[in-house]
Amino acid sequence: MFGSIEDVKEKLTKQNYLINYRVATAVFLAAKLQKPLLIEGPAGVGKTELAKAAAGALDTSLIRLQCYEGLDESKALFEWNYQKQLLRIQANHLTEKTWEETRNNIFSEEFFLARPLLQALKAENTVVLLVDELDKSDEEFESFLLEALSDYQVSIPELGTVKASSIPIVILTSNNYREFSDALKRRCIHLYIDYPSLERELAIVRIKVPEANEVLAEKIVEFVQSLRKMVLKKPPSISETLDWSRTLVLLGADSLDEELVMNTVNILLKYQQDIKKVEERINGLLPE
Amino acid sequence: MDKNILQFAVLLRKAGLRVSHSEVAEALRAITLTGIDRVTFFNALSATLIKEQTDMRVFEKIFEYYFNPEFMGDDCSRFGPMIKADPKTTCQGNDIVPGRGKGRTTGFGQGRGLAAAAVDNFVQVIQAGIPEEMSALVKKGVAGLGRLDEEDLEDMKNAIRQVKVFLEWNMGIYKLENAACELDEKTWLVWQERLKTLEDMLYREMEKRLIIELGTSALEKVLARENINQLDFYRLSSQQTAEIRKKIGKIAHKLASRLSFRQKRSKRGQIDLARTIRRSMSYGGVPIKPAYRDHYPTRPEFVVLFDLSGSVKVFSEFILQLVYSIQSRYIHVRSFVFVDTPDEITGYFQNREIEDGIKDIYNLAKYSKTAFSDYGQMFIDFNEKYLEVLNKKTTLLIIGDARNNYHRDHADCFRNMCQEVRKTIWLNPEPVESWDTEDSLISLYGGLCDQVFECRNLEQLDRVARKII
Numbered sequence: 001m002f003g004s005i006e007d008v009k010e011k012l013t014k015q016n017y018l019i020n021y022r023v024a025t026a027v028f029l030a031a032k033l034q035k036p037l038l039i040e041g042p043a044g045v046g047k048t049e050l051a052k053a054a055a056g057a058l059d060t061s062l063i064r065l066q067c068y069e070g071l072d073e074s075k076a077l078f079e080w081n082y083q084k085q086l087l088r089i090q091a092n093h094l095t096e097k098t099w100e101e102t103r104n105n106i107f108s109e110e111f112f113l114a115r116p117l118l119q120a121l122k123a124e125n126t127v128v129l130l131v132d133e134l135d136k137s138d139e140e141f142e143s144f145l146l147e148a149l150s151d152y153q154v155s156i157p158e159l160g161t162v163k164a165s166s167i168p169i170v171i172l173t174s175n176n177y178r179e180f181s182d183a184l185k186r187r188c189i190h191l192y193i194d195y196p197s198l199e200r201e202l203a204i205v206r207i208k209v210p211e212a213n214e215v216l217a218e219k220i221v222e223f224v225q226s227l228r229k230m231v232l233k234k235p236p237s238i239s240e241t242l243d244w245s246r247t248l249v250l251l252g253a254d255s256l257d258e259e260l261v262m263n264t265v266n267i268l269l270k271y272q273q274d275i276k277k278v279e280e281r282i283n284g285l286l287p288e
Numbered sequence: 289m290d291k292n293i294l295q296f297a298v299l300l301r302k303a304g305l306r307v308s309h310s311e312v313a314e315a316l317r318a319i320t321l322t323g324i325d326r327v328t329f330f331n332a333l334s335a336t337l338i339k340e341q342t343d344m345r346v347f348e349k350i351f352e353y354y355f356n357p358e359f360m361g362d363d364c365s366r367f368g369p370m371i372k373a374d375p376k377t378t379c380q381g382n383d384i385v386p387g388r389g390k391g392r393t394t395g396f397g398q399g400r401g402l403a404a405a406a407v408d409n410f411v412q413v414i415q416a417g418i419p420e421e422m423s424a425l426v427k428k429g430v431a432g433l434g435r436l437d438e439e440d441l442e443d444m445k446n447a448i449r450q451v452k453v454f455l456e457w458n459m460g461i462y463k464l465e466n467a468a469c470e471l472d473e474k475t476w477l478v479w480q481e482r483l484k485t486l487e488d489m490l491y492r493e494m495e496k497r498l499i500i501e502l503g504t505s506a507l508e509k510v511l512a513r514e515n516i517n518q519l520d521f522y523r524l525s526s527q528q529t530a531e532i533r534k535k536i537g538k539i540a541h542k543l544a545s546r547l548s549f550r551q552k553r554s555k556r557g558q559i560d561l562a563r564t565i566r567r568s569m570s571y572g573g574v575p576i577k578p579a580y581r582d583h584y585p586t587r588p589e590f591v592v593l594f595d596l597s598g599s600v601k602v603f604s605e606f607i608l609q610l611v612y613s614i615q616s617r618y619i620h621v622r623s624f625v626f627v628d629t630p631d632e633i634t635g636y637f638q639n640r641e642i643e644d645g646i647k648d649i650y651n652l653a654k655y656s657k658t659a660f661s662d663y664g665q666m667f668i669d670f671n672e673k674y675l676e677v678l679n680k681k682t683t684l685l686i687i688g689d690a691r692n693n694y695h696r697d698h699a700d701c702f703r704n705m706c707q708e709v710r711k712t713i714w715l716n717p718e719p720v721e722s723w724d725t726e727d728s729l730i731s732l733y734g735g736l737c738d739q740v741f742e743c744r745n746l747e748q749l750d751r752v753a754r755k756i757i
Contacts, residue, residue, distance in 0.1 A: 005322060025331035029318050040341060144524045179538055185339035192341040273691050284473020 001058070001126070002031050008057075016207050016281035017046070017053035018200060026191040027054060035151050036170035038134075038180075041193035044237030047173040048132055050193070054169065063123070063168075064130045065116035067137035073144055077154060079113045080106075107158045114147060117148060119137065121164040130169045135177040146184050198225050204238060209245040219256050220245050222287040224268065230277065236268040243267050256283050289315060289324070294421055296354055296625040297337065302508060303350060304515030305343050311336055329355075342531050349492065353507060358500050410460035411467070422530055426486065426493045429455045436501050440494075441509060448494060467718050479561045491525075517746045521603050521717065532746060536606060539750050541615035589681050591709070592623045593630065593670075595688030596649075599659040603717040603744070605646060607687050610639050610753060612645075622677050625649060626666045627656035630674065661731065664698035671701050678708040683756070686737075687715045703736050712737040713756055717744050 002008045008024040008031075020026075027050070030037035039047045065076055085106045092102045114122060117213050153162040172188065173257065174180070196204065199259035202221045205212065210218070221240065228235045236244075244255035244267045253260055262279060269275050278285065297312045297471040315336040322332045330351060338347045353359065413421045433440070440447040452458065461483065468476040499507045513519065516528050516535070549657035581664060592611055594604040604625075611621055623637075624630040631653045637645040649655075678684065684705065706712045715738045716723065716730055723730045734740040741752045 003330065021327060022331045023332075025322060025328060026335040029321065029332060029335055032321050033317060034545060035314070038339070099721060178541065181340075182306060182308075186311055188339065189314075189335050190339045192344065226477060229481060270310050280471050284476075287474075 002028055003141055011057035011105050012053050013169045015053040015056040017049060018204050023191060023193065026189055030189040031169055036172055037187045037191060038188035039191045039193060040171045040174045040176055042237055044239035045193045045195060046238055047193060051128055051130040051171040060125055060127050062130055063116045063120045063129045064132060066132045067134050069136060069138060071137050073139055076115050078115055078118045078156060081111045081113050085111050118162065119160055120168040121152060124165060126166045127168045129170045131172045133175060134172045135174040142181060142184055150187060195228055201238065201241060205241060205245050208242050211249045211250060213254060214247050216248065216254055219287045223256060223285065226285050232274045233271045240268050256286055296715055299350055299354060299511055303346050303511040304517050305346060307337055309310050342534060350511065353496055353499050358523060377527050382430060407456035407459045407463065410455055410515050410680045414464055414479055414482050422486050423489060428488065428498050430493045436498050441502060441506055448490060451490060458515055491561065500661055519607060520744050533609060535746060536610050538615055539753060540610055590621045590685055591677055591682050592621060592685045594623065594625045595661060596625045596655060597627045600689050603631065604687055609642055611643055625653055625655045628658055628662035628665045629655060629669045631655045660693045662695045663692045664696045667698050667701035668749060671704060678705060680710055682709045684709045684712045689718045689728065690733050691727050692729050694727050699732055706736050714740045715743045716740065719744060
């Protein structure tokens with residue numbers, strides 16, 4: 001477990017995940033107050049990575065629940081292995097077993113499929129439960145999740161109440177596709193991760209793409225930072241910076257020039273309008 | 289300290305942020321865990337109290353004003369924060385006050401030499417971009433006003449303008465622009481960013497000084513201005529406009545998803561008897577599987593008339609945004625703008641960004657002959673040119689203050705339009721108290737409509753949008 005804010009920072013840095021003091025405070029509080037941590041921010045700034053790094057730092061496993069439209073309890077919490085149950089019943093028919101025996105048999109652990117949420121609750125040690133892109137799920141699921149996360153226990157009709165043996169660290173991420181209810185927000189520690197500052201981004205590039213030489217890395221980051229100052233439909237985020245750096249390294253580039261940038265800029269920018277905008281003023285944007 | 293946090297939460301609520309008791313309790317627990325050096329304290333409070341990024345700006349502001357040693361006294365925990373600041377100790381900047389107190393609006397009486405220095409200083413600070421220098425410049429500017437009083441609080445924009453004159457702000461921007469022409473694009477972007485920051489700092493410094501000099505009442509007033517849910521659309525700062533735009537986007541999204549949610553549900557409700565019986569034939573007359581009535585979504589048709597005359601322009605733009613954010617989902621909209629004659633603008637928005645569309649309206653649409661609103665003339669022209677767009681399926685939505693500049697009303701033309709459509713709704717961005725005063729004809733026109741709403745802030749807009757869609 002994390003001892004102090006400094007400790008959080010140190011441990012996550014060891015996982016090659018650089019964080020600032022604000023993020024560290026939020027992670028520390030979430031772990032200490034045993035509240036879910038709701039992370040918001042533009043796509044690709046490392047929200048999911050934070051959860052992975054936290055799991056790595058605590059040397060525990062990461063249980064991931066990817067949300068999508070139509071995700072329901074049975075996929076998130078638990079399911080009976082229906083096919084296996086059917087086979088069992090059919091097999092029992094051929095033997096002399098009574099229905100009572102069969103019934104007790106088919107609702108046992110063997111036929112039970114624990115889904116991420118239950119896995120996290122039943123885990124022996126503290127695990128990190130990542131509920132990714134919660135904004136993509138339906139509102140009903142959100143309120144269901146709320147119930148499970150508020151007292152860390154769920155009831156299963158056949159098995160009784162399952163209480164968390166150790167309270168997991170819960171991390172929820174969102175791209176702000178839709179608004180969450182106030183009830184959910186109230187129960188969470190909130191963290192907004194924005195695009196990093198120049199120094200931090202440079203440090204991230206150095207850690208993640210060590211092959212890029214100093215000068216190139218600096219130029220890459222400087223260029224991306226000035227792109228973010230423009231009014232774009234989708235400004236490039238960290239993951240795009242990293243992809244671009246890797247590409248440039250692969251191409252054997254050691255400095256940026258107009259042609260090279262325009263040939264590879266589609267890695268940074270995902271909209272044709274944005275690319276056009278940048279193309280028009282590429283000269284002014286390139287670092288000397 | 290506990291008491292201060294509670295009071296801080298009260299202030300946050302005043303500024304329109306939602307802060308619940310459990311969150312305050314959490315904040316208290318959090319600071320016992322983290323300690324209270326300023327940065328950690330700020331981080332802990334923001335993580336526990338603020339649940340939405342758009343609220344962050346306001347939070348930062350209130351934090352800065354409230355946990356301000358000058359406002360709270362040296363020791364935050366010993367002195368209650370609600371002490372009215374002592375005017376004698378807080379009045380500063382005597383050395384540069386040109387005309388103290390009264391008569392400062394008439395000018396600062398600076399000599400030529402000094403003026404040149406001010407603008408150079410400004411340019412220099414922007415070019416260097418050192419935060420300390422920027423804040424020093426802003427402090428100097430605000431101190432230049434001398435004693436601040438209630439009037440400055442009421443009309444802060446005016447006070448800001450005076451500071452800008454004192455600092456030769458616009459002149460500085462002009463000089464920077466010229467300098468940037470010779471340099472490259474990137475520096476100009478950086479400078480623009482810095483100018484924005486500086487302006488923001490100026491506003492903050494001004495508010496901070498006002499709060500220090502005028503005490504708690506000023507703080508509350510400043511906070512009430514931040515409550516964008518209830519703020520008049522006319523009193524928004526540019527940052528708030530951006531926030532409102534985001535919120536409107538969210539309202540639109542909510543409206544759109546609400547309808548689809550209802551449709552998903554309602555399909556299960558109604559039983560189609562004929563089909564159920566027909567289906568039951570194959571089971572020997574037992575209705576094993578009921579058949580449900582299919583839901584055919586109808587797209588409500590809207591014809592929207594936007595008044596673009598100066599008085600209601602801001603409001604019209606917000607509605608325009610709202611309507612177009614949901615249009616792609618399920619509404620068929622034809623929109624017209626007018627000052628004294630209507631012109632169709634539907635085409636400007638097809639497959640385009642809303643900002644580009646609005647820009648085009650101002651450049652291309654022919655909606656004004658005299659630049660003064662004339663609803664009567666507009667109704668006549670609409671009857672002549674566009675009457676065929678109205679039919680019994682459409683809802684006619686008119687956005688305007690019904691101020692006719694004492695022209696003839698031509699209500700008969702309007703009645704004619706109302707009779708053509710299913711429903712007529714009028715949104716008036718003026719406060720109810722000023723309806724029917726001077727040249728306003730809202731009761732005359734409103735009497736012909738099915739519904740008339742006052743709609744002047746985000747809360748009302750949200751409510752109205754739910755009602756009519």
